[in-house]
Amino acid sequence: MGKVAIIGVGQSKFVRNYPGSIRELAFEGFKEAITDAGITAKDIDASILCSAPEYDKQRSPAAVVAEYLGLNPQPTFYVESLCSSSSMGLKMAYAMVASGVHDAVAVIGLQKMSEISSAESQERMGRGADIQWESPFGTMMPAYYAMHAQAHMDKYGTTLEDLAAIRVKASTYGQINDRAVFRKAITQDMFADPKNRMSDPVSSPLRVGDCCANADGTSCLIVVSEERAKSLCKKPVWILGVGAASASVNLAGRDRLHGLKAAEQAAQQAYAMAGVGPKDIDVAEVHDCFTIAEILAYEALGFAEPGGAKELIRGKETYKEGSIPVNVDGGLLSKGHPIGATGGSQVRSIVLQLRGEAGDIQVKDPQIGLVHNIGGVGIYGNVTILGNE
Amino acid sequence: MSEKKEDVRFEKFGTVSFTRTTRVNNFIDHLENDKVMYTHCKTCGAKFFPPRADCAGCLSSDMEWCEVSGTGKLVSYSQLQYAPVGFEADVPYSIALLDYGEYQVFGRLTGDLDLADVKIGMPMTTVVNELSNGQLNFIFKKA
Ligand SMILES: [Zn+2]
Numbered sequence: 001m002g003k004v005a006i007i008g009v010g011q012s013k014f015v016r017n018y019p020g021s022i023r024e025l026a027f028e029g030f031k032e033a034i035t036d037a038g039i040t041a042k043d044i045d046a047s048i049l050c051s052a053p054e055y056d057k058q059r060s061p062a063a064v065v066a067e068y069l070g071l072n073p074q075p076t077f078y079v080e081s082l083c084s085s086s087s088m089g090l091k092m093a094y095a096m097v098a099s100g101v102h103d104a105v106a107v108i109g110l111q112k113m114s115e116i117s118s119a120e121s122q123e124r125m126g127r128g129a130d131i132q133w134e135s136p137f138g139t140m141m142p143a144y145y146a147m148h149a150q151a152h153m154d155k156y157g158t159t160l161e162d163l164a165a166i167r168v169k170a171s172t173y174g175q176i177n178d179r180a181v182f183r184k185a186i187t188q189d190m191f192a193d194p195k196n197r198m199s200d201p202v203s204s205p206l207r208v209g210d211c212c213a214n215a216d217g218t219s220c221l222i223v224v225s226e227e228r229a230k231s232l233c234k235k236p237v238w239i240l241g242v243g244a245a246s247a248s249v250n251l252a253g254r255d256r257l258h259g260l261k262a263a264e265q266a267a268q269q270a271y272a273m274a275g276v277g278p279k280d281i282d283v284a285e286v287h288d289c290f291t292i293a294e295i296l297a298y299e300a301l302g303f304a305e306p307g308g309a310k311e312l313i314r315g316k317e318t319y320k321e322g323s324i325p326v327n328v329d330g331g332l333l334s335k336g337h338p339i340g341a342t343g344g345s346q347v348r349s350i351v352l353q354l355r356g357e358a359g360d361i362q363v364k365d366p367q368i369g370l371v372h373n374i375g376g377v378g379i380y381g382n383v384t385i386l387g388n389e
Numbered sequence: 390m391s392e393k394k395e396d397v398r399f400e401k402f403g404t405v406s407f408t409r410t411t412r413v414n415n416f417i418d419h420l421e422n423d424k425v426m427y428t429h430c431k432t433c434g435a436k437f438f439p440p441r442a443d444c445a446g447c448l449s450s451d452m453e454w455c456e457v458s459g460t461g462k463l464v465s466y467s468q469l470q471y472a473p474v475g476f477e478a479d480v481p482y483s484i485a486l487l488d489y490g491e492y493q494v495f496g497r498l499t500g501d502l503d504l505a506d507v508k509i510g511m512p513m514t515t516v517v518n519e520l521s522n523g524q525l526n527f528i529f530k531k532a
Contacts, residue, residue, distance in 0.1 A: 131407040143467045204467050
């Protein structure tokens, strides 16, 4: 199989209520990505739309998006794996290009979470799990991650201050990311102040400050063959490893709650495929939908031993100047989390880092980067490794 | 010709049920008889909670019902301060996972527990519970 590269990246601002339709939203990221790649829609052989359908009013949204972006008559596909949809879309694009079926594929991540009313959204929230056996108990995403936080704190001594420290780091970088929805500073004092909204309990032990915000947004990645990459692009970023795994939806089918096995399995696959290990990663984006999720990610990816994640954040090792910078674009906690667009946005951040085009958040001379993107509460694990060579 | 009436017993499960029909809806009859049951594959011996009608291991659908009995160990829990639509009257409530060794059970902690007394690893039992709206579920009590 030939090598596969990413030659264009784009994303919209992530915002609270996007004042346009989903096709118009998709245009924003797509325009930036093909402009970045120096190509036109005619150069794209196929498109993959990645979103979580419970928010789409449009049935079969890939079709209207492809039409609006000038991507007819090329084939278009629709991929869904909840919050990791666009990482899954990237893996499928990789497979299509590596196999020679297509030479240039646009991976479009999209979510307009405000497409439905907040009452409709509330109603859907209860169905984000095993609807037959879990949802009748009144489950919600924060509660599942909270159970993981409780288990991790109990087993390894991770503290509420460690969780808050993850949010403080995210806000450090969110403040300087003009694409982020949340741009205010957050301090440990806010979590300690019972009158501050950040300390309000959501689902024990998680507080408002431990949770990311909903947002509307889009991302786009242009994925091409080695031959196209070399003829079109001065600085292609190569896809070195794509790992993906799934796990039981119902927590009753999980063998641990102090970690996400699907993430660990995806990481092992991606490292093996890329021929690298955790020590080789220069910069990473991980799925911090909740603060505890970033803690779990450090351990799943081997940046820390099991239980060692708290030491990484206490030592500020995951800050921009640290030994393994993580989410120095503000992460989901600051950028916001437009479900289907999130993975593509993470990949975009790593591509810009590897090209040396990350501006204020540029890590020093990175050669290999990693993206960890989770769908549901560890139902889908996706890990992608990218490099300059 | 009379149409066969749809068997929607499972609508009685939980504060709000999202499932109308299932081939394991005898689970509800057992709840009504004050028993929480799992399924046991008679062909290969696998035990399933939540109950399954079919075994993915041996492809058999020959199942028998067995009671969730004895104690399980609390794996983790969380108390919710917000709830999805339809569950508002239940707030606050705690969801939890119990490990019975051969299978695990996802449900709720009994509402009269002081969370200060709840410790991961503690033994608990699973019991049938009638909700204020007449629906049935099961909850975990201190053993
Ligand atoms: Zn069997």
